Amino acid sequence: MKLLLAHLATTLLKFHRELLQYQAQLASKEDHREYTSYDLLKLSISDPRFDWLRKYSDLIIQIDIITDDKKNTPFDAAAIAVAVKKAIAIDQDQSPEFLRALKTESSFMVNLGLVRKALIDVEKALLADEN
Numbered sequence: 001m002k003l004l005l006a007h008l009a010t011t012l013l014k015f016h017r018e019l020l021q022y023q024a025q026l027a028s029k030e031d032h033r034e035y036t037s038y039d040l041l042k043l044s045i046s047d048p049r050f051d052w053l054r055k056y057s058d059l060i061i062q063i064d065i066i067t068d069d070k071k072n073t074p075f076d077a078a079a080i081a082v083a084v085k086k087a088i089a090i091d092q093d094q095s096p097e098f099l100r101a102l103k104t105e106s107s108f109m110v111n112l113g114l115v116r117k118a119l120i121d122v123e124k125a126l127l128a129d130e131n
Contacts, residue, residue, distance in 0.1 A: 001077050002067045004125050008084065008118040009063035015088075015111040016056040022101050022108075023050055052097040055087050081122050088115055 024040050027049055035043065044050045044057075059080070066075045086093075090102065102108055 001122070001125055001129075004118070004122045005063050005077060005080065006067040008080075008115070008122055009060050009067065011111065011114040011118045012056060012063070012084065013060050015108070015115050016053065016060060018105075018108055018111055019053055019056065019098070019101055020044060020050075022105060023053060023097070052095040059083055059087060077122060078126055081119060081126065084115070084119050088112060088119070 020040075024035060024043070027043060027047065028034055030049075044053065062083075063080060066073075066080070069075075090099065102112070
């Protein structure tokens with residue numbers, strides 16, 4: 001399961017990076033300036049325009065903690081799967097910024113599809129573990 005979660009984290013990280021770059025471009029245009037990598041790190045942590053991205057960062061960190069744990073502390077893979085599914089859902093409960101990003105940049109759908117595939121693999125493994 002940890003290998004599947006690690007793959008999910010990798011795909012989610014790529015997708016998150018795309019969304020972060022998208023938001024950074026919006027911030028640069030809005031603020032009429034170019035941001036350094038260090039500036040973007042600060043913005044991603046403290047700027048309200050980046051709030052919608054934090055759930056992805058939090059999920060990636062959660063998964064990384066699980067997959068890096070050498071003690072094999074018990075974890076709830078099903079809860080992680082549910083949280084990722086909710087974070088990438090295209091529905092009325094999703095943040096408007098996320099939906100706008102997908103509408104603006106159709107190329108995001110490729111990495112979103114990879115996240116979905118990795119999530120399906122985790123869900124299949126969870127079902128197999130139940131049986």
